[in-house]
Amino acid sequence: MSEIEPSWDFYRTFLTVMKEGSLSAAARDLGLTQPTVGRHIDALEGIIGFQLFIRSPQGLIPTEAALDLKPHAEQLAANAAALLRAATGQGKTVRGTVRISASEVIGIEVLPPMLATLNERHPDLVIELSVSDQVEDLLRQQADIAVRMVAPAQDALITRRIGGIPLGLHAHRRYLDLHGVPEKLDDLRDHRMIGFDRESAFVRAMRKRVPLLGIMRPTLKSDSNLAQMAMIRAGCGIGVCQVELARRDPNLVRLLATEFELPLETFVVMHETMKTTPRCRVTFDALVEGLLAYVRK
């Protein structure tokens, strides 16, 4: 193995090959050609002294070594992207790209209007919205700002607590016409319930607060809150969703409002190093302001 550090570009090429599964596809993705990509991989293998791929006419099959290296390369790519975002957002004016991570429901149902007015006010601001329920974001620089439902434990992060977004039991009017309106929590046993597919930390917390919910087995399951929301709207049964979102649809009815209300703690989080960059500052403030107004309703 040679002592020379490989070109960092080789890492980018390596990652692209891992993602695309073939030299040709990676070449298309990178704007290079297949021989060049092949040479990069050859060079990298030569330097680290290990075979990374088994070549085949169907493409490249990653070796175990390559699989081990992949997360590192992804991390590298995320950092390079973050650097580029930081670079394009330089200066005192609000410009460049800001990448926001949010949960599905928040990202699709709540944020868009806020982002619209934000973008209206700052035309040079490019907003990337990453919708995902995974939390692996800020520290790995996969996003600049995140809207999270758990208080982050890390102290390198700037956190602003928004408050509890109220959740409630809801169903479509059509469903209730057919199956009747539950009068007490126990009545829910006789209904079609919409719930989670797998046990998540959030589900366990909810069970703890409202033990009765634990007894009922949902007959309609999805891990996607968005899908649950869609099922409620389609009249599939009774499920939990944000009170404010349900109120927008006149056909959705809140059930057992006094017996069941669950506030969903919400935080806007930003990496500390982004504090001074105008585009992040502005976006952070807009999200905090918008979400505070949303919670107050």
Added chain:
Amino acid sequence: MSEIEPSWDFYRTFLTVMKEGSLSAAARDLGLTQPTVGRHIDALEGIIGFQLFIRSPQGLIPTEAALDLKPHAEQLAANAAALLRAATGQGKTVRGTVRISASEVIGIEVLPPMLATLNERHPDLVIELSVSDQVEDLLRQQADIAVRMVAPAQDALITRRIGGIPLGLHAHRRYLDLHGVPEKLDDLRDHRMIGFDRESAFVRAMRKRVPLLGIMRPTLKSDSNLAQMAMIRAGCGIGVCQVELARRDPNLVRLLATEFELPLETFVVMHETMKTTPRCRVTFDALVEGLLAYVRK
């Protein structure tokens, strides 16, 4: 500004220029030549559309934009180094580089013998020991394994609790001959005390447990535990250090053993992705085993 993503090598060049302060020095560091480094900077500036340095006959002065980008570039470099470590440690055998982060006292007084036997057993293992009291290590991939005094809050980390390393008050025999031996905690007011320069989280915690210590103003201050240890050994006064370390020196005397003992919680921490790599596994186990034995004494 062009749409093409810059070569990742430009980031490396940029960072080196930031660190070295001139194109020529960076070129020497990178094994390139000054014109090449200059061209890299030119190209990067062209792509991001901002000036990064003000050229002068004395060297390059970074602009504000460059200062903003520096932490990102450092992060990138740390990741690239981590990737390379992971690459060189591939395979089932224990080989490659493992980077350990530890506090000054632990790293210099406690770990070396453990590392010696570890390296004896695994000759192909290269051990990097990063001695620093800063905690910003594992998540930023500045190290593979860390010995820490605080329980990490992050769940992507594998943590093994070692237990409390006992701390005690100590002084050199020579000092005690001159100034007398304190019989009770209150006597410490009349002594030359060795303590911390600034208030740290650790100091506040210590104050809380032993309020009497708070009253005494140290006359010999240092933020470096190692320097404090050296001062104790030199007979400067009375200070806090690890009981086991003091015991090694027959001229050091433990004081007020019944009145003052502070266990220093210790953890060995590793990034989860390193779990399967042999070199990290072996090193982790060796550190845990060695430190457990050390605490038991």
Added chain:
DNA sequence: TATCTGATATACAAAAACGAATGAGCGAAA
């Protein structure tokens, strides 16, 4: 003042990397 040492900038030749074109292997579909 003259000189020496550091720096950046420029010009031109050498070296390295790249892309286009081609050949060959494998699998799916006509």
Added chain:
DNA sequence: TTTCGCTCATTCGTTTTTGTATATCAGATA
């Protein structure tokens, strides 16, 4: 079977990048 589409490997000419050598500028020192 034949064809088409995908893949990787190889060759060769060209482009790009790099290094060498040189000019120039600023500051410290004799």
